[in-house]
Amino acid sequence: MTAITESAICTTCPYCGVGCGVTARPDGAGGLEIRGDKAHPANEGRLCSKGSALGETVGLEDRLLAPQIGGQEASWDTALDLVASKFRAAIAEHGPDAVAFYVSGQLLTEDYYVANKLMKGFIGSGNIDTNSRLCMASSVAGHRRAFGTDTVPGLYEDFDQAEVIVLVGSNLAWCHPVLYQRIAAAKSARPDLRVVVVDPRRTATCDLADLHLAIAPGGDAALFNGLLAQIAATGAVNAAYVAAHVTGFPEALAAAQASDPALTGLSDADLAAFYRLWIGSEKVVTVYSQGINQSSSGTDKVNAILNCHLATGRIGRPGMGPFSVTGQPNAMGGREVGGLANMLACHLDIENADHRGAVQGFWQSPAMAPGPGLKAVDMFRAVEAGQIKALWVICTNPAVSMPEADRVRAAIAGCDFVVVSDLTAQTDTAQLADVVLPATGWGEKDGTVTNSERRISRQRAVLPPPGQARHDWQILCDFAARMGWGAWFDYANPAAIFREYAALSGVAGALGRDFDISDLATLSDADYAALAPFTWPQSARKRGGRFFAEGQFYTPDARARMLPIVPRLPQSALSPDTPFRLNTGRVRDHWHTMTRTVKSARLSQHMGEPYLEIHPRDAARLGLGPAVLAEVSNTHGTALLRVLESARVPQGSVFAPMHWTAQTASAGRVDALVPATVDPVSGQPESKAATVRIAPFKAAxxxxxxxxxxxxxxxxxxxxxxxxxxxxxxxxxxxxxxxxxxxxxxxxxxxxxxxxxxxxxxxxxxxxxxxxxxxxxxxxxxxxxxxxxxxxxxxxxxxxxxxxxxxxGRAGADRPDPGATICACFDVGVNTVLAAIANQGLASVEAIGVALRAGTNCGSCRPELAALLAQARSAEAAA
Incomplete structure (x- = not known):
């Protein structure tokens, strides 16, 4: 793979953790022509609706083009002098823990590395955390407890070889559409492949499932405890693997056998069917995502899954293993550079004095964080309490995305000094800042990202930085120079940062860590520019591939740890005042707080406003009709949401997406309803189990x-x-x-x-x-x-x-109305699909694709196309 193909730049998509390769070339009208990169191993040319629309999201209409102080334009020197003086004063008077960075899984690895080095090695505090705390921290903690390091053992190619794929807490069709299509293609090629979806909701992903387990909220640990008990009962334990490579099996099994399967909310028949599938097929991949991680017992849920794979030795070999899929484009890269408050760069442990000393010696830094800093929820509590005097938020929007978002917004507003680096000043968080700094965004930046299968890929600049926008690493280095550390942050370009990072990984490798890309420590600028996607590690010790088939874990005795897991239900208890369980998540065509996707008209046509998915019986009982508004509230906040009646959610539970902000809706900030209850091990908030009351909004x-x-x-x-x-x-x-x-x-x-x-x-x-x-x-x-x-x-x-x-308000006969958009990739409406079904006799989703192209790109609309086919058949049968 080369960096440039026929004048199109090969780069990487900035959305989910699949890490799709794209080719981009300016279209001459301010946008970009986007194609999937067929040479990139993560997607082989496939793109989802969001990736396909990237060229529509690079407009400058709301871009911040110069620094602002108090809402007024300022020079870079003036702005950074002020930032440095405020941070310096806070540190001098209150110590290094009086300042904090809150960063993002959308940063490039080079930006992330500089921020981590600056805070932990020069300011001398662990107070740098990331929005990845909200999505991946429980997976990190579970990996570290079981494996000794945050290691994802498998590769995407395992999906192609598996006999059974279990998707747990993952609406893959909407959140990782390219992986969903990969599994769909594998199932088409090998009809014997079985897919299980474990999710309280019947999501679009369930259309691919042979078995849908509509598990009770919080029941995942009980499900996998039951599986472990059944593994032992049926003689499916890989005794040789356990004896050679695992500790803690008896204790984990005893806890599993004591677990109550009723906590799953599933029938005995469904449990038996799942256990037969999992145990009876050696090549099993268990894919898990936010439905597991975003829980007050998320780490235990992760370890319950890992226990089953360790007990059977189904790990690290083709077609089998646990697989955490990340939610952000560089959540994995952030974990690798130590972007979390409780980690060091290159998977070194901040609690380990030898590791801290090795990193400080490598950096030759004047100070080193003595231990973990504040995790996200605690960080904003410290802001609220006045303990953090200066806060720098980079490339994220915590006033919307944090739990108890209203409280977080008030905390930021009350902080002594707040800096925000972002593409726009028009975010909820940026509007609270004293200083807003213009950063470059996707299409303008240059660096690397790591996807869910440990594949490092290049993001390359296609467009010049607009106005006075600067790269995040440059902004941080300029700040470091003003703090007196310029000699340690004198990087000529991202390649220089990458070389230093790769060299540090060699130090980590020598200390027995998994992350080691030291082969690339002497990479030239030209080789960096042309760097092809690769999976880590890349060193003399190990190159790419899978982990743990032959043991060799990263614990002191090189053995994996199985943990005794006692299932715990969500901490927020239902009550007469708040009788509904609120699940939150994403929609198909939008991303996080929509800073980018809101610019694309076609991405807003599928789900154009915040909504509440509620069972029809619950809606009727509450007096909620179709498409009216509901007021959803609890002690933490209130949201006004459009009612979407759907039997896909169980009675007593509701679902609402988390994308809308104060810029795009009057009261759509759903995370204002989420309590700041966290997993005690990972610090990750429980974002899918708030309790709420629901009432009709009395609209005149x-x-x-x-x-x-x-x-x-x-x-x-x-x-x-x-x-x-x-x-x-x-x-x-x-x-x-x-x-x-x-x-x-x-x-x-x-x-x-x-x-x-x-x-x-x-x-x-x-x-x-x-x-x-x-x-x-x-x-x-x-x-x-x-x-x-x-x-x-x-x-x-x-x-x-x-x-x-x-x-x-309606089209005449001479102008057909396409109806609501169902396929965002090709802008195909519901009425267009129904008319084609009726007029052309289309009888399958594939036939619709041939006729209209709908469903032929990312495929995330295919379940809805199938529903339209069923609707048309029902209407025909009733006629």
Missing amino acids: WYGFAVSVQDVTPRCDYWAKARSKAGWRIELAGRDRPEDWEAFALDLFGRAEAQAITMIDQARGLARVALLQEGRVVAALFVAPEPVAVSRGHVAALLGAPDQPALLA
């Missing part, structure tokens, strides 16, 4: 609006998303305005526009279109119930000449 009116310009409404509920020609906005209010025309003119800031109205006061209906220079610039539709108009059709008329039929 509902509205839908479109506008060629961005607006922020002043009403009780709103949520906005991009359309191709502007913005789509959902609205609602408790009180009805007296004059809808005046309301519309004020909403859109168009006092001079020509208004065309259709208003029926008696029925509570209003439709207002605004024209300027004969073209539609905005429109508002109001009703006492959720507004029934064709949103895609209305949005498509923005900017068009006067449209007499606009206020009808």
Whole structure:
């Protein structure tokens, strides 16, 4: 693989931990032409909807182009002088633990390395933590307890060879679509492959499953304890492997045998079917993600899974092993450089004095963190308490993404001094900062990332940095120089940082650690520029491949540890006041707090506003009709969410996505509802088990609006998303305005526009279109119930000449309405699919793909296409 192919730059996607290779070339219109890189082993040319739309997300309309102090533009020298003086003063008066960095799994490894070196080796504090604490810390802790290091034993190619794949707490179809397609392809090629999905919800991933285990919240440890007990009962223990390479088996088995399978909430038949599949097939891969990690017992759940693989010796060989899939593009790289508060670079242990000494000696640093720093939740508690005087947030948005987000927002607002480095000043967190520094983003940065299978790939710059934006490593090095440490941070480029990092990994390797890429410590700048994807380690001791087939664990006696696991239910208990269990997660086409994906119109068409997925029986009992608004609350916060009735969630449980911010919705910050309850080992918050109350939002009116310009409404509920020609906005209010025309003119800031109205006061209906220079610039539709108009059709008329039929809200016979987008990759709507099924006699998802291309790229819409086929067949049978 070369760095440049026919003028297209080979780089790596900045979204999930799959680590897909992409090729990017400027399209001449400010965007990028994006293709999947067929030569990259992680994806072999496949891309999901988000990756395919990357070229639509690099616009500069909201970019921060110069440093700001107190909201006013400043020079870099002035801004960094202020940052250095504030940090220096806080350290001098209160000690090094009075300052903190909160960083991100979206940083490149070189940025991450510099930040970790600066905080732990020069400031002398462990107070650097990362948003990976919110998604991967329990996996890290479980690996370290069992293996001695944070090692992922397997590779993606194991999915191609497995006989059984178990997906636990992982909606792979939406969150890691390329891996989902890889498994789907393996199942198509080998129909005997069996897939099990363990998830309280019936997600899109379940459409691939031979067995769906709708486990009770918190029941995962009990499930795998039951499996371990059954492994022993059926004689499936690999006695030779356990005797040679494992300790703790008797204690782990005794705990498993004492475990109550009723905690799983599953029937005896389902448990028996799962145990038969797992035990009866040697090549088993157990894939787990946030449904396991984001728990107050997440580490124990991880170790319950690892126990089963260790007891059977099904680890480190082709087609078998436990597999943690990461949520961010460089969550793994951050773990490798010691980005977590309780780790050192290169998988060295910060609690180990010899390791601390080795790193300090390598860095020749004046101070060294004496032990772990504050993990994310504790860090923001310390900010709240005034113990942290200066906070630097880099490439993340904790005012939205942290549990108890309202409390975190208030803590940041009350901190003595806050710095934010980001692409934009328009994030919830950046708007609380004293200083905001313009950083480069994907497409402008140069460095490396590590994916879920330990594969290090290059991200390469395709576009120049805009305005005065600087790379994160440069910003940190300039700061370090002002702190008096310039000689230790005098890097010419990312290649120089990478060489130092690779050399340090050789020190770690000599100390018996797994992460060692010291073969690359003398890599030239040219070789770094052309570096092909590779899996670590890469050293004289070991090169790539899998771990632990022959034991050789990274514990003092080189043996794995099996741990006795006692299952624990979620800490937040249901009560008459909060009788529902809230599960949170991602939607198919958006990413984290949408700083990037919100720029793509087609990525907002599938799920355009925050919603609450609730069982129809629960909705009926609460008086919630389809598409109305629900007020979801507990002692920590409140959210207003659109009701989505669905039997895919069990009764008593609800689901809401975590992407919406104060910039994109009036009350969609779902993490405000999540309590800051953490796993005692990993410090990872329990993000999938909050308890909430739900009530109808008493709306006097509902509205839908479109506008060629961005607006922020002043009403009780709103949520906005991009359309191709502007913005789509959902609205609602408790009180009805007296004059809808005046309301519309004020909403859109168009006092001079020509208004065309259709208003029926008696029925509570209003439709207002605004024209300027004969073209539609905005429109508002109001009703006492959720507004029934064709949103895609209305949005498509923005900017068009006067449209007499606009206020009808629906397309005429001469202009078919594609309906809500179902395939974001190729912008195919529901109505288009249904019409093709009816008119062309399409009978399979594959036939839909041939006719419309829908489902032929990332495939994450294939379950919904299958549902449309079933719907069409039902309608035909009933006719």
